[in-house]
Each structure stands twice: as structure tokens, then as C-alpha cells.
């Protein structure tokens with residue numbers, strides 16, 4: 507399989523009651539989902555009594571929030587979300603709250619509705635909840651690049667060091683001040699020119715050891731192959747910070763693979779407005795973040811959820 511052989515067809519448009527789903531104006535593999543404003547207003551009204559705490563303590567409430575959104579749309583909406591996330595031609599979309607609210611609790615509820623239309627989020631050991639909110643700011647003393655503003659956070663997949671499937675991920679921008687740079691960097695596996703070389707390399711299916719840093723609260727190591735098949739298509743599992751090669755040859759393979767992806771012309775930079783989220787298939791999309799320009803007042807808060815498909 508070669509990136510050049512992929513037949514490029516523009517993504518179809520889906521319209522339904524209260525929403526329109528069409529190709530993202532800037533990125534050919536991504537969709538943008540636009541909910542009508544009255545749908546957003548009505549959704550927020552109907553879930554106004556559901557607190558973050560209720561969502562965290564009572565798992566069925568999370569699915570009920572998804573149900574509330576679905577009731578305001580048509581029955582195809584949930585199916586279309588899952589179809590897009592599974593569809594190799596896309597595998598991702600953006601959607602937002604269109605400035606109808608700036609309340610952080612509303613962001614949690616909205617992201618919960620979307621994640622539970624896709625499937626079920628995994629327990630996030632860093633936050634000890636089904637979602638995690640975290641800040642990127644001028645100073646940071648953490649033990650990974652997640653919260654370090656001025657470094658490029660290189661392309662990777664999530665869930666590499668946990669022993670459970672991580673089919674999709676959701677990232678939502680909750681707050682941002684004095685931020686220049688720091689855009690999301692995304693790469694669809696089929697857009698990577700050097701894919702063939704690394705996929706056919708003898709180390710492509712070598713089970714590398716992945717270990718999490720202390721802040722992730724995950725103590726067991728796992729073995730992961732860099733490339734594997736899913737739905738009869740090649741997929742990738744990789745993050746430079748948590749993979750432990752044992753030989754110089756292995757280290758070279760990983761280093762060159764990471765470098766090649768960073769240099770890929772297929773890489774896209776996504777600007778996410780506050781109140782918008784992106785959902786991606788975590789098996790054939792890689793994600794990362796560019797460094798920010800230095801600013802002592804820099805502040806960004808993000809929400810993330812990662813999970814598996816159920817239906």
C-alpha cells in the first residue's frame with residue numbers, strides 16, 4: 507500500500523434534522539459537523555441540572571446526556587458519527603458549541619455526549635475520571651511533554667502504555683489566553699509518504715516495551731507492535747516518550763520513524779476555536795502539538811477523552 511495510490515474522493519455531505527456534516531473546509535480527511543444553534547441551546551437547557559459530579563459518579567448519566575443530544579437530532583446522527591470515526595477515508599471530525607456558552611461545565615457535558623455516541627471512554631488514570639482537564643502554561647514541572655508549552659509535542663497515538671483498546675480520542679479546547687502557536691498537528695497514516703518503508707521494515711512488528719511516567723499513574727509495562735492490522739487495514743501505535751528500545755538498531759528505527767512523520771507533507775495543522783472539539787480514530791491518525799511562542803501569561807486548558815467503540 508502506498509500513499510500515492512490512495513484514490514482521493516471528496517467526502518460526502520450528510521444532512522439531518524438540526525445538523526449538517528460536510529468536508530472540513532481546510533482538511534480533506536476531516537469532516538466538520540455543524541449543529542443548529544437552537545439544538546445547542548436546547549441541549550444545554552435540558553442538561554443544566556446535571557453537574558460534573560453527577561457525570562463522574564453515575565456512569566449511566568453520561569449515556570443519558572448522549573441520549574438527550576440524540577433526541578434533538580435524528581436517529582442517524584449517532585450512526586453517522588460512528589461511521590465517520592471508522593471510515594478509513596476520514597476517521598475524524600470537528601464540532602463545536604458555536605459560542606452559545608463559555609461555561610466549562612457545558613463543555614464537559616457536550617464532550618460527554620459526543621464521546622458516548624462514539625462508544626465508552628476509558629478510565630483516565632491521570633485524572634482518575636473518564637475525562638481529563640489539563641492546562642498548558644508558561645511554567646511546568648511535569649514529567650512528560652503533555653503540558654510543556656515551548657516544546658513540540660511530537661506525533662503519537664494515545665493509549666500506548668495501557669492494556670486496553672484506545673479506538674478514538676477527543677480533544678476539546680476549553681480556555682485559551684495569550685497563546686500564539688500551539689496548533690494541533692495531525693497526520694492520517696495514508697498521507698505519510700514513507701509508510702511503506704517503515705511498515706515493511708523487520709522491526710515493524712517487533713513488540714516494543716511501553717512504560718508510562720509517574721504522573722500517568724499506570725505501573726504496568728505493556729508490549730506493543732508499532733504496526734498492526736485492524737479492520738483489515740494497517741494501523742500504528744507509537745509515542746517516542748514512552749517506548750523503550752533495547753538496541754541501537756531499534757532506537758534508530760524509532761527515531762527515524764518519528765522524524766519521517768514530523769517531516770511528512772501530509773501533516774496538517776488544525777486550529778481549534780474555544781468550545782470546539784476534534785474526534786479522531788486513534789488507530790490511523792497520529793496527533794501532536796506545535797510549540798507555543800514564549801509568553802509568561804500563556805494559558806490553555808484542554809479536555810480529553812479516549813475510548814473504545816461499542817457498537
Ligand SMILES: [Fe+2]
Pocket residue numbers: 662663664793
Ligand atoms: Fe496524545
